[in-house]
Amino acid sequence: MIGNNPHHALLAAQLPHWARRANPGQWGALQASQHAPWQLQDWFDNAAPDLREAVCASQNQLLHAQAALAKALKGLKQISEFAEPLLKGRLAEHGLDTPLLDTQLLRVEHDWHWLGLRHLYSHRRDSLLQAALQNFADDETFTPESAIALGSDIQVVAVEVPGTVPIGMQAPPAHFTLRSERYLVKRLPLAPQAFAALCRELDLGGAYQTHLDQQLARPETRALAVRTQQARLRLAADLAYLRHLLDGASRDEIQRLLQGHPVQCWQLALFSITLHEVMLIDAGAHGLVLHMPGHEPALHPCSDLAAVHATLATLLVEPAERQAFAAYIRQDEQAHFFDMLQQNLDAAGNTAFDRPWPRAAQADLRLTRQAITSEPFGYCHDQYLLRLKHEASLLAVPTAAADASARARRLEAWENLGWDALNAAAFFVPGVGTLMLAVTACQLLGEAVEGYEDWQAGDRQLALRHLEAIGLNLALLGGFVAAGQALPKLFDSPLMDSLQEVRSNDGRYRLWNQDLAPYRSDVQLPADVHANAQGQYLHEGRLFIRMDRHLYEQRFDDARQQWRIVHPQAAEAWQPPLEHNTQGAWRGEHEQPGDWALETSVRRLGEAYAAFTPEQVEQAGRICGIDSEQLRQVHVEGLPPPPLLLDTLQRLNAQAAVQALGDSAPPGLFQHLYEGNGAVAPAVQQLLDTYPRLTSTLARRMLMRLNAADTAAWQAHGKLPAWFGMQLQQLVSELPLVRALEGVVQPAFANDDSERLLFSALDALPGWPRDLSLQLRAASPQGPLLARVGSEHAGRQSRVIKSAEGYEADLGQRPAPAKRDRDLCRAVAQALPAHARQSLGTAADGNALREHLLGWVAEHRQTLPQRLWGPRAVRPRPTGGLRGGRPLTPLAPEPRQTGSVEGAYRRIYPNASDAEIQAWLGHDEDEPLADDLSSTTQRLRDLHQRLQDLRGDLQRWVQANPARAAQRQPAVRPLVNAWRRLSTLPFAATGRMYSLELSGLGLNDEDLASLALPDDFAHIEHLSLSQNSELSHLPASLAQRFPNLRRLMLSDCRFDRVPRLPQPWQLHWLDLDSNRITWDAIAQRTLDRYTRLVQLDLSDNPLISAPNLRNLAQLKTLFLTGCGLVELPQGLDQISEPFVLDLASNQFQHLPANFAVTRPVADALRLESEWLGAPVRAQIDAYNAAHQVDLLVSESDYLDFFDETGPDEAALWQRLPLPYRRDLRALLDMEPFQSQPQHARVEFWRRLAVLDADPALRQQGLMRPAQALFTLAL
Incomplete structure (x- = not known):
């Protein structure tokens, strides 16, 4: 099959046995069972809203009742589906392993022709399945010509044989020809007699009777069937009442019946033939109500029994009504019933069945009724089961009932009607009565679709159309539908594109519409139940969360190591996995935060964010510099929310409350609303003392991010985890700007x-x-x-x-x-x-x-x-640009395709672009995935499974050493995010590089040595393990997982050796500052392998000896500050286009003899140090006099002075004394350069020009400290 629906393969795989053989008529019946024709009628649209709501509620109850019954009958099989594997298995035991439907029993009969005085041969051919289902009497025999063979190996040849008729004693006999048959058969080893004995022993009919009892006679199934019948009657009553077909009193009687009160009911019969499912209900003084399930309308009020007769007679003169009425009559009684009906109702007596009948004047349907003395709905179910077993015994005959003559009569009658017994056996259960047709449709939907009962009717019907198209095409391929019939083509639809493939609790894959509305819990949490730090509510031993103002119950899945949502009514329903950031921001794994507006992104951060107005959210976003894309990263990567966002929202909200009171607002109200009146906890006060810019509210909220052990360490020793210290530094640096912007956006601040x-x-x-x-x-x-x-x-x-x-x-x-x-x-x-x-x-x-x-x-x-x-206001060290440069602007989000394949891929890799997805699919002509022959669906499943395996492996890594769990657990999320390609850094002007950030987690050597990662991290180019103070070794097993590593950050660790990488030539950036490395020959050999390094940082290591840089031809940035060096590194003269060569705070004794470097290298050098001796200072001054280059200070330190300047300023600069020029750098960190750099720069050059023009004033000015330039009276 070829189709553009991405779920065709899944839908085809989920189709049950019978659906692959169903014909268009059967599919049409299934479709009709899901239609609610009243929804399209004007009388329904014009009815009162409360009546329409009642009908819709009853329809929903009926659908859920049918769905529940469908699930309970999941094991119920159609006759063919039940019988085929049993027969195939038994035949295999006898050495026969051929297709059942292609293998036939050729039954040859020879009858003596008395006139022709010879035997004539005839035959019957049946598939082995049909023959086995019809079974054999214990006295049946077979002629020698009978055989079992493949259908293609049986040839029946019509022949003419001579016949002889004696005329008289003296006359010669007359000769003539008779028609007979000859058979050419390639027999299979199983003899017909042995096959018959096998079938009697196997007793498929008897086994199926037991199967029906096991499925339908169970108390729980019976209860669900009763509930379904009641739901049908309830819907019928609401519709009849809405259409004014039923008065209030009659409706009340039906309601009493539904509530279990005693109401008299009867079962009807016409011509002494029982009408199954049809029920007559006593409406008391208001007469009778005729209930015909599946009919439209299903309820007919009647004044008395004669009115019931008249109603039925009026209906049955119409051909469509007669055809529908057949559902109430047993299959073997239908021919007799309609024969009797025509004799008594058709005035002409011979009107075609498909034409309206003229009603006979004295029509008598021989209507009788039998009182139902037990509970009516249970009685109807029991009668239905008896009917089902009876009709099953016609198609699958129990051995005890096998009779050759009866079989022959049945087969002849079916053939005369053009009735295909095998087709009926394949679609048996829904074909009996009206109850199971809709239930079977629900079963079919349930095989392929998760939660269909909560879908809109149109979506259910469309899903059935998809299944029908696939089923009929499979039936055509299997030869079960005649070629040439007009069949629906395979097609795609927005519905299919919106569905997500999920693996249900039974291990099977189904499609889910990603709608959480049916999962909302109606539990009312008490007011004294509050959320914990993760946003969870514990109530009566159950855990709940709120998402988007709705309550959901959740449970933890140990196998997946994820929280999942629990369906409030259906425990077996798919349980959508959840993602969270451990601080109250929960979302479904299927949700795409990139599609959320800013207000939604903020509200979904947790309950604390739900109370603010859209205007406050917009203002807070601008104040804090937070937009939807940044919050998308918070949600997708599970990051902590920006602490200043909630703080700003609370301040805006508190100020709005103050302003609403106007002059009547009491003093201190804002402070009370914002910070409360409670005492400040010691740990909070300790943090306030350390970071005075914080408020108690901010300090308290930040401390909630620490676990109990870290909080105790803070209170006892004033020690904070490295990662927490970095977050605090970032917060403190941003706070003044945020407070400043509060006063701009909200003038009261x-x-x-x-x-x-x-x-x-x-x-x-x-x-x-x-x-x-x-x-x-x-x-x-x-x-x-x-x-x-x-x-x-x-x-x-x-x-x-x-x-x-x-x-x-x-x-x-x-x-x-x-x-x-x-x-x-x-x-x-x-x-x-x-x-x-x-x-x-x-x-x-x-x-x-x-x-x-x-x-x-x-x-x-x-x-x-x-x-x-x-x-x-310390700025964090840039990770996206060179040190001293400005961080690169994040890339703008790209427009993205939203089909089901793209959606499934992005549930694994949320940041994937359309181009990346197309490349993965193999649509990239430059890099086709020709070697991957597996289906897209299977590849997606494999990816998802690898993600689950990673989560499980990481959790086992955490649990393997309980003493280290507190350090390992925080590493799990960044590792998973890195696998999912979520953590990235801006790179160059338009790109990104994938990163893995494990800084400041307290990891040690044993942690990394035991961390076994899969080969799914080849995309990682940036790895940071900085600020892990116990880490001194990078295991080769771990390094091998990152073959394309370009940046390695190992600052503030305990390394005493330069780490080795499997592909050292890939590395561009190596950061090893603040470690314990002493330079030796081993270190030099390792460094020489990093031939493509662009940036090297070995600052604050006790190197003593300087590295040789001659093999680092691409080096641009070098940091060797505070390394105890006494001589310059060799190879400086080999560096081209350097950015910064920072060798400050060392103990250089002298410059190398014949020191000569290029002008760019000299400009980039920074040798400034308080430990420089007089000889080297003299050499540096001499070099400056000769080349006008200051080796102590890098030219980059002065760049901010030279924006929008020209040659005149450059010449003026060179006329200033060198020490004075160096001291001028301090002005860049002072006013007015900090707040008004443009004005300051103009004033800076104006003042230097005034000094330069007046020698006396110049001498006077140069005697003052350079930092006092702006205080001079110039």
Whole structure:
């Protein structure tokens, strides 16, 4: 089969035996069982909403009842499906192993022709399956010509044989020809007589009777069947009431019957033939109600028995009604029934069956009724089982009932009707009555689809259409459907594209629509049940979580090492796996956070984030510099949420509450709402003392990330895990900028940092007039200067005045003050002259200025904390660019295809691009996967299994050493994320490299030695094991898992040797600073193998001897600071295009004789050290005099001075004394360079030019410290 539905293979594999042989009519019946025709009727659309809701609720109850019965009858087999394997197995025991349907019993009969005075031969051919099902009487015999053979090996030849008729005593006999047969057969070794004995012994019919009892007579199955029948009646009653076919009183009687109250019911018969499933219900004073399940409508109110007769007669004159009515009559009674019906109802007596009958005037259907004395629905089920067993005994005859004559009559009758007994046996159960047709459809859907009962009706019908198309095409291939019939083509649909293949609890694969709505729990948690640190609620021994404001029950799957959602009603239902970040952010493994809006991404971080408005979320995102893509990484990689996001949201929410109260807000309300009134815990206070910028709320929330052992170590010894220290440093560095932006977005929070940020931004805006200076002064126009942008010598001076009431623009109207409030942006915009506002593109209300500021912050966010808040705002060491460079901008997300294959692949590799998926599929012409012949589905299953194996292996690694579990467990998530290609770093201008980050986890040598990873990490190019202070060795077994490693980060460990890699020539970046390496010949030989190194960092190692760099031709960046070196490394002259060669803080005695390096190398060198002796300093000064290059300080240290400068500034610079130039570097870490670098740079060169132009002033200025340049009166 060829089709573009990615799930065709799965659907085909899940089709049961009978579905591969069903004909179009049977498929049509299954489809019809899932239709609710009333949904398309105007009378339903125009009914009252409550009545429509009642009908829909009853329809849903019926569907779930049918689905429950279908699951209970999962083991119920059709006759052919049941019999084939039993017969095939028994034949194999007798040495026969041929296809059952292609192997035939040729039964040859010879009858004596008395007139012709000879035997004439005739035959019957049946497949072995049909022959075995019809069984044999114990006295049956076979002629010698009978045989068992393959159908293709049986040839029947019609022949004419002579016959002789005696005429008289004296006359010669007459001769004539008679028709007979001759047989050419290639016999199989099993004789017909032996086959008959085998079939009687096997007794397929008797075994199937037992099978029906085992499946349908069980109490639990009977109860589910009763529930299904009740649901059918309930739906029928609601529909009849909605259509005004049933009055309220009659409906109440039916409701009483459904509730188990005694209500008289009868079973009907016509012409003494029982009507199965049809039931007459006593409606009391309102007459009778005729219930015909499966009919439309199913309920007919009747005043009395005569009205029941009239109703049936009216229905049965119509051909469609007669055809449907056959479902209520046993198969072997149908011919007699319809013969009697036509005699009594058809006025003409011979009208065609497919035409309406003219009703006979005195029609008498011989209607009788029999009271049902037991519980009606249970009685109906018992009668149904008896009927099912009876009709089964016609198709699969028990040995005890086998009779050759009866068999011949049955077969002749079926053949006269054109009825295929084998086809009926293959579709037996749903073909009997009306009950099991819809149940069988549910079984079929349940084989392929998970949770179909919660789907919309249209989706269920579409899924059945897919199964029908596949089933009929398989039937055509198998020869069960005649060629030439119009069959549906295989097709794809959005439904199929949206389905996910899952492995159910029974180990079989099914399709799931990724809808969690049916899994929502209706449990009401008590108010005193609170979530734990992971966002879980423990209630009555069960665990619950909330996702997107809905409650779900969960359990932990030990095999998968994952949490899973539990279905509230169906324990056997698929249990969707969950992902979480251990801090309350739960999501289904199938969910795609990349499709979420920012508000959703924030809300899904946990219950604490659910109460904020969309406006607050948007504001907090801008304040914290967090967007949907960053939160996608949090959700997908299971990272901790940015701590300042919730903090900012809570502050915005608290301030909104204060503002809502206006002047009536009590003092200290904001602080109470934000931090509460409780006492500060000792551990929190200890953290506040260490990091004063934190608030108690932030400190408390951060400490919740530590386990009990780490918290105890902090309180007892003031020791924090390395990873936690890095998070704190990052938080402390970001906090001033976030607080500053709070005051910009929400003026009530305006503070000194907000002022500093705004004035820095004004300095950077390209439209700022150079002849304008804006001042911020305290209290009055002449008050202390708090901030300035623009030169103090500018021709136009504007002012904003800050007071306890807020900010006001100085418009020259004092002593009457202008408008005052906390909105600094408004005050600044109003203070600017009109031409300045026009140049900056802002209005007097300040909103446009606020947007300019936020946009500027977003563009420069990485550098602002260091610039504006100095050394305390330590920026994390860049991991994406060279040291000293700016981190590269993250790549924008690409548009992505969303088909089912792409979705399945992205559930394993969430960040995969369309191109990567196409390459994996083998659609990349440059790299076709021709050697992978397995199906896409199987390959996806293999990938998923490898992921599960990895999770299991890692968990066993953690559990293998309980004493190290606390260190190993945090490594599991980054290892899994790395396998899934989630952790990446920006690389170059447009690319990424896959990384594995295991820094600061406290891992030791034994941890890594016992870590056995699969060969699925070849994509990893960046490995960081930094800040694992007990780590001194990189095992070869681990290093071999990363054959394409380009960066290896091992800072702050205990290495005393340079590690060896299997492919050292691949490495571009080796970071070994702050270890214990002493340089020797072994270290040099190892280094020589890293021939493609671009960056090498060996700082703060006791090297003593310097490495030889001659084999590192591609080296650009070198850090050898604090290594105790006394002489320069050899090979500096071989380096081309260096970026930084930092050899500071060493003990060099002298430069090498005839020291000569290229100008780029000299510019990149940094030899500055307090331990340099006088001889080497003299050599360095001499080199500077000869080449105008300062070997102590790298040219990169001065770059910020030279933006937008030219030759004049370069010449001025060279005229300054060398020590003075070196000391000027300190200005870059001071005001005004930090907050207003553009203005500072202009003023810097202006002041140097003034000094350069006046010798006396120059001499005076150079006598002052270089850091005082901006304080000179120039």
